[in-house]
Amino acid sequence: PGGTLNIINQLATKDLASIARRLTLALALALIPGLAPGAEALTLDEAISRAVSHSNQIGMAEAGAEAARAEASGASRSRLPRLGLDLRFHRTDDPVMVFGDLLRQGNFTADNFELSSLNTPAPVSHFEAGVTLQQPLWTGGNITSRIRAGEASAEAAMARAGRSAQEIAYRTEQSYRRALLADERLVLLRRSLALAQTQSARVESLWAVGLALQSDRQALTAHVQETAATLSAAEAESVESRSLLGWLLGVGEPVWEALHVPSNDGGPPPPSLDEALHNLESRGDLRATQQDELAAEAGKKLAKSELLPNLDAVARAAHHTSEFFGEGQAFWFLGVQATWAFEWGSSSRVNAAESRIRQASLQVDEAREMARHEVRVAYTRQESATRRLAALEAAVTASETAYRLIQERHVEGLATTLELTESQNTLIRVRLELASARHDLALARKAAQLASGTLETPEVLP
Helix, strand or coil, X not given: XXXXXXXXXXXXXXXXXXXXXXXXXXXXXXXXXXXXXXXCCECHHHHHHHHHHHCHHHHHHHHHHHHHHHHHHHHHHHHCCEEEEEEEEEEECCHHHHHHHHHHHCCCXXXXXXXXXXXXXXXXXXXXXXEEEEEEEECCCHHHHHHHHHHXXXXXXXXXXXXXXXXXXXXXXXXXXXXXXXXXXXXXXXXXXXXXXXXXXXXXXXXXXXXXXXXXXXXXXXXXXXXXXXXXXXXXXXXXXXXXXXXXXXXXXCCCCCECCCCCCCCCCCCCHHXXXXXXXXXXXXXXXXXXXXXXXXXXXXXXXXXXXXXXXEEEEXXXXXXXXXXXXXXXXXXXXXXXXXXXXXXXXXXXXXXXXXXXXXXXXXXXXXXXXXXXXXXXXXXXXXXXXXXXXXXXXXXXXXXXXXXXXXXXXXCCHHHHHHHHHHHHHHHHHHHHHXXXXXXXXXXXXXXXXCCCCCCCCC
């Protein structure tokens, strides 16, 4: 008995938790269409701004652009003179070094010309503090190539950031409209379920007194259950769409705010198909690949610069003394130096750079062809969505007329309850499809703008 009671208590606890979760979800779903009276609805523009501002993709692209700009700026400053400070110390009895150190210190005397001093001098300490100024005169294109590569990489990163903003704006509107459509479905299905339950109850009462057919009773029962199942699926879809919207907005949970119904015109019309196909460079992803190709070309010039000599003007001043804070002598010199460093791997780096150029060029071609495909598909879907909307508007008008006429016939006893139910189902179905078609057309226009690279985004990028 004790084990049985424990099992019952566990089941009861689970049932209570399940009931609590279902009640919470049901309350949220029940409030979705209107939510709290007087509460401000979340607009589509606000949702897109929040999603774009929250995007990590854009943040990463911006950080990459800043890093590339910093590299380009650092490369441009390489044209400025380089200042070097050095402090050296050594102690030696090497005859040659002792001779030179004494001369630089100003401590060389006639005694140092004795053969014994020249051959076996006493150890000498030497301190040297110097400053060197080196001005690049020619680097074989090294500095220019680094600047161009950094600038191209920065432009590519910002182009990708702009494209990411467009994609996020589209996904946000897609999720937003999906949530709105789920709300509309909930309203229509709840009304349909209430009406079906009323009709079912009426037929049940008539069947109890022998005034209704068993087929009508069973058909209405099936209709009620089918509508309830559809409503349950719509509730799940509403939670899913609002959860996705919450993820895009960065709130960490479904967005339970009321949603303002936007215009279904989709905003400014996209350019014509021919214009879109001939102006694909307005797409950020394509511009990014083009900048990548420029960066690869600059990388080749940079690799080639390693095979060439560098020419610098050099100025140096140094103070020499035998003690760290002692008196000594200062000397200077001006000159020009050429350095040519040979590395066995330089030619391999040139070959690698050429391969990267070919890779970048193929990526440009691939991106352009993909853009053309996306434009054609988006414009085809837009035309299809336009025709679908027109057809469904006509279908709703016809279904409303048919339902009204069958209602009149049903009142007069000339139409069965089953016919009335089927007419009602048809009307609800086409109304749901019409609501979907309106949102689909708005999204199809935005998809055409996204494909053509003309989709407007909030001003959140630098």
